[in-house]
Structure formats: C-alpha cells, structure tokens
Amino acid sequence: MGIDGYIGWPLSLRLLREGHEVTGMDNFYTRKRVREVNSDSALPIGSMKKRISDASSSGLGEIKFFRGDVSNSEKLHEVIKATEPEAVVHLAEQRSAPYSMLGLKQAKETMVKNIVSTINLVYEVKDQVPDCHILKLGTMGEYGTPNIDIPEGFFDIEYRGRKDHLPFPKNAGSWYHWTKVHDSNNLMFANRVWNISVTDVMQGVVYGTRTEEISDPDLYTRFDTDEVWGTALNRFCAQAVAGLPITPYGKGNQARGFLSLEDSVSCLALGISKPPKKGEYRVYNQFDEYYTVNHLAKTVQEVYGEETGKIAEIKHVENPRVEMEDHYYNPENQKLKDLGYRRKRELRQEISIILEDLSRYRDRILKHRDSIMPRTLWKA
Amino acid sequence: MGIDGYIGWPLSLRLLREGHEVTGMDNFYTRKRVREVNSDSALPIGSMKKRISDASSSGLGEIKFFRGDVSNSEKLHEVIKATEPEAVVHLAEQRSAPYSMLGLKQAKETMVKNIVSTINLVYEVKDQVPDCHILKLGTMGEYGTPNIDIPEGFFDIEYRGRKDHLPFPKNAGSWYHWTKVHDSNNLMFANRVWNISVTDVMQGVVYGTRTEEISDPDLYTRFDTDEVWGTALNRFCAQAVAGLPITPYGKGNQARGFLSLEDSVSCLALGISKPPKKGEYRVYNQFDEYYTVNHLAKTVQEVYGEETGKIAEIKHVENPRVEMEDHYYNPENQKLKDLGYRRKRELRQEISIILEDLSRYRDRILKHRDSIMPRTLWKA
Numbered sequence: 180m181g182i183d184g185y186i187g188w189p190l191s192l193r194l195l196r197e198g199h200e201v202t203g204m205d206n207f208y209t210r211k212r213v214r215e216v217n218s219d220s221a222l223p224i225g226s227m228k229k230r231i232s233d234a235s236s237s238g239l240g241e242i243k244f245f246r247g248d249v250s251n252s253e254k255l256h257e258v259i260k261a262t263e264p265e266a267v268v269h270l271a272e273q274r275s276a277p278y279s280m281l282g283l284k285q286a287k288e289t290m291v292k293n294i295v296s297t298i299n300l301v302y303e304v305k306d307q308v309p310d311c312h313i314l315k316l317g318t319m320g321e322y323g324t325p326n327i328d329i330p331e332g333f334f335d336i337e338y339r340g341r342k343d344h345l346p347f348p349k350n351a352g353s354w355y356h357w358t359k360v361h362d363s364n365n366l367m368f369a370n371r372v373w374n375i376s377v378t379d380v381m382q383g384v385v386y387g388t389r390t391e392e393i394s395d396p397d398l399y400t401r402f403d404t405d406e407v408w409g410t411a412l413n414r415f416c417a418q419a420v421a422g423l424p425i426t427p428y429g430k431g432n433q434a435r436g437f438l439s440l441e442d443s444v445s446c447l448a449l450g451i452s453k454p455p456k457k458g459e460y461r462v463y464n465q466f467d468e469y470y471t472v473n474h475l476a477k478t479v480q481e482v483y484g485e486e487t488g489k490i491a492e493i494k495h496v497e498n499p500r501v502e503m504e505d506h507y508y509n510p511e512n513q514k515l516k517d518l519g520y521r522r523k524r525e526l527r528q529e530i531s532i533i534l535e536d537l538s539r540y541r542d543r544i545l546k547h548r549d550s551i552m553p554r555t556l557w558k559a
Numbered sequence: 560m561g562i563d564g565y566i567g568w569p570l571s572l573r574l575l576r577e578g579h580e581v582t583g584m585d586n587f588y589t590r591k592r593v594r595e596v597n598s599d600s601a602l603p604i605g606s607m608k609k610r611i612s613d614a615s616s617s618g619l620g621e622i623k624f625f626r627g628d629v630s631n632s633e634k635l636h637e638v639i640k641a642t643e644p645e646a647v648v649h650l651a652e653q654r655s656a657p658y659s660m661l662g663l664k665q666a667k668e669t670m671v672k673n674i675v676s677t678i679n680l681v682y683e684v685k686d687q688v689p690d691c692h693i694l695k696l697g698t699m700g701e702y703g704t705p706n707i708d709i710p711e712g713f714f715d716i717e718y719r720g721r722k723d724h725l726p727f728p729k730n731a732g733s734w735y736h737w738t739k740v741h742d743s744n745n746l747m748f749a750n751r752v753w754n755i756s757v758t759d760v761m762q763g764v765v766y767g768t769r770t771e772e773i774s775d776p777d778l779y780t781r782f783d784t785d786e787v788w789g790t791a792l793n794r795f796c797a798q799a800v801a802g803l804p805i806t807p808y809g810k811g812n813q814a815r816g817f818l819s820l821e822d823s824v825s826c827l828a829l830g831i832s833k834p835p836k837k838g839e840y841r842v843y844n845q846f847d848e849y850y851t852v853n854h855l856a857k858t859v860q861e862v863y864g865e866e867t868g869k870i871a872e873i874k875h876v877e878n879p880r881v882e883m884e885d886h887y888y889n890p891e892n893q894k895l896k897d898l899g900y901r902r903k904r905e906l907r908q909e910i911s912i913i914l915e916d917l918s919r920y921r922d923r924i925l926k927h928r929d930s931i932m933p934r935t936l937w938k939a
Contacts, residue, residue, distance in 0.1 A: 286682070326722065327725075338714065339707065341706060342706065346730060352748075361744070364740060373938070
C-alpha cells in the first residue's frame, strides 16, 4: 500500500528480487499534492504502467497493481480479497508534517485519511486474512525528544516502588506525526483484541536516490526537494547541486535518526522475511545513526566541496516548526540488528551518490526552486 | 457542546444557576443511536425546546441553543462566532465503548467524529477566541489498568539514570476510549503550538439521576440502561428496580473510578470557574472513589434490599469486553481536591436516590429490557 511512493517503489523492486509475489496499491495522492505546491520529483519517474513495464523489462518480475485509496474500505476490501496477502506493508499515508500544519482542512485530511486507512486494514485483515502480517510505517518522530533514552516502543518502568512494562510516552511534533502515534495505538489495540500480527516501524528520516535494484534511471523512485514534501538531508543535497544555500532550520542542533533508502528497504524486507510471532505486536526503531541537522549540512558541504571543488553555502533560516533546538537524544536501535540488519551505506558515501544522481537533474531542481524555502509555519 | 446529553444538560442548569451565560449545541446523536438499539432513556426527557422552556420556567435562566454537529466545521464556526465564548465544554462526542466495537463502520464513525470535533474546536478557538478555555471530557479509561499508580496526566520518571516529566502512557480498552487518548494527545499538541488553554478531564464512570437543580421531573436528564449506551452502576440500579438480575461482566473484580452526577457537574463547573493559566494544558482525574464492579453490584443489592425488602439477584455474565479482570488499580485524584472539590454524595445515598427515581419508571425499563443484556462482543 503506497507502492508509488519514495519507499514503496524501491521496496517493491527488492521484494520482487527476493522472489515474493508483489501486489501494489496507490491512489497517486503524493504526485497530486506535490504538483499543488508547484514542485515535482527531482528524479523523473514515469507512470505506474511504465514503471511496472520497466521493472518487468529489467528482469525483476511482474507487479500486480490496483489503483485506489486505502481509506476507501470497499476498494481495500476488493484488493485484499483478490490478493489474500501473507503480509501487507502499509506505506499509504499522508506523509508530510508541513502539509498537515497548513490549516484545518489539511489537519483533518491527515488525521482522517491516515487513521481510517489503518483501521480499514485492521478490519480487512481480521475478517479476511487473520494470519496476515501487517508491517506499518510509523516514525521516530512519534517519540519526540524526551530527556531520557528512547527504547523501542515499550519500556520497563519503576514508579513509586511498583513495576510495569508499558508503552513509552509519545510526544509528536505535528498533526502528521500525531497520526502515526494514533495509528500505533490503534494497532496495539487491534493486536490485543484480535491477535493480529503487527510490526510497527518507528523509522528515521530516509535519504538517498538508489537501492541495489535501481540500476537504471527508468527504475528511479521519486525524490522530493520542496519544503512540504522533501526532507532535510535530501533537500540539502538538492540545494548544493542547484547552487542554492543549504538551509538548516533554526540553530540546527535538532538531532534525528537517519538511514539510507537502501537500508530502509533492506530493513522493511527483513521485517517481512522475519515476521513477528503470530499475535505479536512488534515495535522497532528503524534508523542507522542519529545526527544533528548541522552535522548533515556540514557533511553535504564537505562532500560537495571534495567532489566539485565548489563551496556550498550554509544559511540558517528561521525555524518554521515548533521544536526543541537543543536537546538530549539517545534512541535505541538494537532490535533490527538482532534480526540481522547491518548497515550497507555510510553517510558520506550515500551523499556522494545522491549528489551524482541529482547533478544530471539540476534543471529540474532549479525549475521548482521557489518551492524549496520554508513557508509553512507551525505558528501561523 | 453536547448540551442534550446525560452530563451536558445538568451542567447547563448548574452553570445557569451560577450566573453564567449558557449557549448549547447538540445534534441529538445520542437520542438517535439509543433509538436504534430499541432503547430509550429510563427517565423521560422532552424536546430541547421543551427542556429550555422548562429551565426558564423553573427560574434557572435562559439557554441559547444551536442545533448542529460539532464535527461540521462550518456549523461550529458559526456558533463560536455568534457566541464568542470564554469557555467551551466539549461533551459532544460519541461516548459508547460498545458502539465503537460493533464493526468497521462504527469504529470509523467514532474515530472520525470524535477526533474531527476536537480538531475543529481547536482551530476555531485559535482563530476566533484565542483566550477561550477548552474544557474537554476525556476518560479515566484512557489509562487502562497499569500495574503502577496512575498520576494525573503526567509523571516524573527516572529511566536509566536520567529524568523527565512526561505524559503517562495510555492503554485504552475500546476504539471509543482510544479516541479520547487521541483527543488528549491532539489537545496537548495544540496547547504546545498555539498556547490554547485546556483542561483535559480524565473522568470516571458517572452514576445518578439528579443534581441540585433537578428539582422536578421536567428537568430530568437522560438515563440509559441498555448494554450499548448505559453504564455499569446505573444499569445495575435499573436491573434491580425492574426485577431483573444485576449482571457484572466476568469476574467483576475490574476496578474503575466512579463519581455521582452531582459531583461530576460540580467538578466541571469548578473547572470553569477556576480555569487553567493562559497557555496551560491541565489534566486532572475526575472521580470520587474507585470500586470494583462486584462492590457496586453488592451495594445496589444491599440498598435495594433495605429499601424494598426484596432480593435483587446478582448473576455474572460472560465478559463481552477484552479487559483484565484482576488487576492493580491506584489512580490519583488530588488536583480537583486542591481546586476545592469536596464530594457531596456518598455512594449508598446516591444509589438510594437512583432507585427511588427509577421506581416510578419501572415500565419504561421493562419495555426496553431486551436491550439490557450484553450482545456487543469485543471478540466478534
């Protein structure tokens, strides 16, 4: 679900390569919303029909596709019935924090679409394919930035002399991030009542243009650079390539977990090949390392300098978000390592690949340059 | 918001008596849904027009009323604009746990209506009346039954040698209860970003037929006895009066916080007259005492026996819910005491009043007796 997206597409290619039967569903929501902010994917991507044809031509295999909105329960029912999946990867949500903060309409759209899509899925699994594993994309942003270590979903707590194992308190930073918390809570409950097997992935920010299967520009995934649909590190690379200043928000000391697209896809595929026990609600934190925004800006500047001899300017801009700019940050990520995850891409190496890939599409980035600088303010 | 409801109506009468200007809003959702399960309020209530007229005749004062659904943002916008409230009490949500568990349609309806109503309110307050105090009805059920003490919303935590003050983990027991958690999280976030003043009330189960203002049957509030819209203690009283067995679910060792309707209305009025500081997100646990379901069943049996000389049978039925039946339970309720709350009604005294009031409407209860026994199963 969400096969047309930044992660959905390369994950599908990976799953094909691993020998899975792959069915995708998408309503092209992100394409539409990105057009609305006068932006476009910096890497050119074809229609779903062409993408599926190109994946087939490349020898990866055949993808079945259903066009539709997962928040439409009739449509989802039809797809689950036709497919009888062993696992569903749910990536089909409104994924932009700034979009969710644009106003009441967008806040509600984000709340309703995201929550309803997950509830629809829960009921379809319960009623049609009760042994199906739901692998759901959440975000490390669900935790916020507490002044204590961040465990993976649950923690052993002692309070006034008594002990329990409880969900770790969440404290998200946008309506979008809160929908992921609400989804996590709803999935935890669905698991408790109906024994549905769930992997709830608290994922860090993903960066990169390629996975092992993306051997050819015909297989590119989308790559967003605008302030609404792009994310920090990818945008910094696009800014450098386009000769624009790299713009950390605020002081830039905000720390977040990050991982490469290759690693994200590897982790998700690992989650599918090693599902939770029947009736388990499994939460893991999916990131490689955590970095401050400043570290990322400087690393892009360095790698860009080394490879081109040119200097990319770093220019801090007023933070459009409401977030702590100096804070403790120490999240765990042991569970995926225990499952067998090993990082494949180092940060500098990946930045180098991104810069190389984007350099061929400098004009596409510059064409949409007006969409890059932050305009969506949390405190409107 | 929700003036036609069990708590909304007596709260309005109280606020009138205290000299407030009172405007109400309701879409008569509960009346409609109760009819759909072939039930009705055991206490007869008139139309809103008649209720307002009766309140006026009784000398309490004039209520302004807008018919409308709070999840309709245009309607809410109109009401807030016409009213410019200093405080909004948000009681206008789908309030039945069993209803939310009936199926996908009801689960989504509960999620969407409840979450959207609160988000609508947040934006109307932010944009139109930023100093307005939102007093929102949550539930003690948000916390679930952890094996540690339950503080009021937040707690000081030490974890691996570091400290923070964090939201207490929530673990609700139905889609309905989870919407209250989602609302709490959304309100906490709205407060953080826009400094909206919020009181988030974690309320226990309310019982009773009367408040000080309900001097006359014309001023009765609704009183539900069916398995979907009624609640434990009220239903036990109705069962005793109707000569039906009192039916605790499962073992009956489940403990919950309870308070009388008189105390609920007193606490809510106190929350309005003593609002939080500007920009504060205040959470308190609003209940008088906690009891096991068995204790309540036995107390109803005792009081009924003392007053009528008859024996009310207690008959445990299979628990339709998924919940722990033996558990630790120790929630705090100090904050309302610090604000000045003192219990006005003792449990046995209140049960006596309920039994007396209901005894006049035995026929109404028996007419809808088929709706009393549990049919809505969590594990359908």
